[in-house]
Amino acid sequence: MTSTEIGTAAAFVPSPATAYQGDIARYWNNEARPVNLRLGDVDGLYHHHYGIGAIDTASLGTPEDSEYEKKLITELHRLESAQAEVLLDHLGPIGADDTLMDAGCGRGGSMVMAHQRFGCKVEGVTLSSTQAEFGNRRVQELGIADHVRSRVCNMLDTPFANGQMSGSWNNESSMYVDLHDLFAEHSRVLKVGGRYVTITGCWNPRYGQPSKWVSQINAHFECNIHSRREYLRAMADNRLVPQAVIDLTPDTLPYWELRATSSLVTGIEEAFIESYKDGSFQYVLIAADRV
Numbered sequence: 613m614t615s616t617e618i619g620t621a622a623a624f625v626p627s628p629a630t631a632y633q634g635d636i637a638r639y640w641n642n643e644a645r646p647v648n649l650r651l652g653d654v655d656g657l658y659h660h661h662y663g664i665g666a667i668d669t670a671s672l673g674t675p676e677d678s679e680y681e682k683k684l685i686t687e688l689h690r691l692e693s694a695q696a697e698v699l700l701d702h703l704g705p706i707g708a709d710d711t712l713m714d715a716g717c718g719r720g721g722s723m724v725m726a727h728q729r730f731g732c733k734v735e736g737v738t739l740s741s742t743q744a745e746f747g748n749r750r751v752q753e754l755g756i757a758d759h760v761r762s763r764v765c766n767m768l769d770t771p772f773a774n775g776q777m778s779g780s781w782n783n784e785s786s787m788y789v790d791l792h793d794l795f796a797e798h799s800r801v802l803k804v805g806g807r808y809v810t811i812t813g814c815w816n817p818r819y820g821q822p823s824k825w826v827s828q829i830n831a832h833f834e835c836n837i838h839s840r841r842e843y844l845r846a847m848a849d850n851r852l853v854p855q856a857v858i859d860l861t862p863d864t865l866p867y868w869e870l871r872a873t874s875s876l877v878t879g880i881e882e883a884f885i886e887s888y889k890d891g892s893f894q895y896v897l898i899a900a901d902r903v
């Protein structure tokens with residue numbers, strides 16, 4: 613990759629840094645679950661994260677309604693976009709001249725939302741060429757390819773300059789990497805005073821060790837969920853000072869309970885619901901300032 617200007621083609625695909633990253637690239641290159649594509653089709657924002665907020669039962673109607681499944685998909689998608697809005701709320705004031713980094717950007721839904729809200733540039737990195745192509749195609753269709761770009765790149769070793777970013781985030785993508793390496797890279801690309809935000813699932817140190825449900829989620833996604841304590845320690849070691857730590861577990865449970873009743877279930881719903889209920893697993897937002 614020679615250019616860092618948004619709007620230029622990013623055809624060069626680097627080799628994965630490790631065999632594990634090669635596995636993860638393959639996983640996301642081959643992913644096409646209806647629960648993600650059909651939700652994205654609702655309004656063209658494609659997410660690979662989960663939802664938060666109360667169910668709007670009035671909008672759902674009853675299961676006997678012939679339109680019920682369509683309404684349920686729309687509702688799940690609304691909750692996933694609400695999750696991304698909450699992440700963006702915590703970035704603080706961002707202007708049109710700022711640049712943000714989405715580490716592990718998936719199909720790019722959060723990046724589009726960030727540009728639409730702030731007018732800023734957004735640089736996304738993913739291991740998957742399929743996802744990067746999907747995201748770049750989508751922003752071209754929207755006419756915002758001069759502001760939003762996905763590229764195939766390891767989030768632990770990005771091409772961005774020191775202090776280039778006013779904000780950066782991981783939306784459900786930090787369970788694929790070592791947290792010390794990850795926060796060292798965010799700390800490098802963020803300017804002093806810049807804001808980092810993550811929404812993630814983490815195991816609860818008060819439970820003791822990762823529960824069987826957490827192990828099941830790890831096996832399902834080939835990831836390695838960290839503990840809440842590990843996040844806070846790795847931030848502290850990398851000049852990232854938490855300003856907000858919010859337990860979103862109660863806010864995400866309605867999403868899972870609704871999803872478990874849909875035709876788009878994937879089989880992982882029970883593990884999320886049971887681990888959130890037994891306290892072994894938590895859905896958290898952490899916002900931290902680069903000092």
Ligand SMILES: C[S@@+](CC[C@H](N)C(=O)[O-])C[C@H]1O[C@@H](n2cnc3c(N)ncnc32)[C@H](O)[C@@H]1O
Pocket residue numbers: 633636637640658659660661715716717718719720721722737738739740743765766767768782783784785788789
């Ligand atoms: C669950 S998806 C989340 C996607 C996106 N953040 C969202 O909210 O829709 C996880 C993403 O992390 C990316 N990822 C995992 N490890 C990575 C790494 N080392 N470097 C860059 N991206 C990585 C995957 O390619 C995938 O896009």
Ligand SMILES: CC(C)=CCC/C(C)=C/COP(=O)(O)OP(=O)(O)O
Pocket residue numbers: 645647648659660661662784785787812813814829833835837878880
């Ligand atoms: C909170 C945790 C631990 C998340 C693990 C990372 C992950 C794979 C997120 C969801 O992606 P997705 O939207 O592709 O998954 P699904 O197909 O289940 O909707």
Ligand SMILES: [Mg+2]
Pocket residue numbers: 647648659660661662
């Ligand atoms: Mg999904």
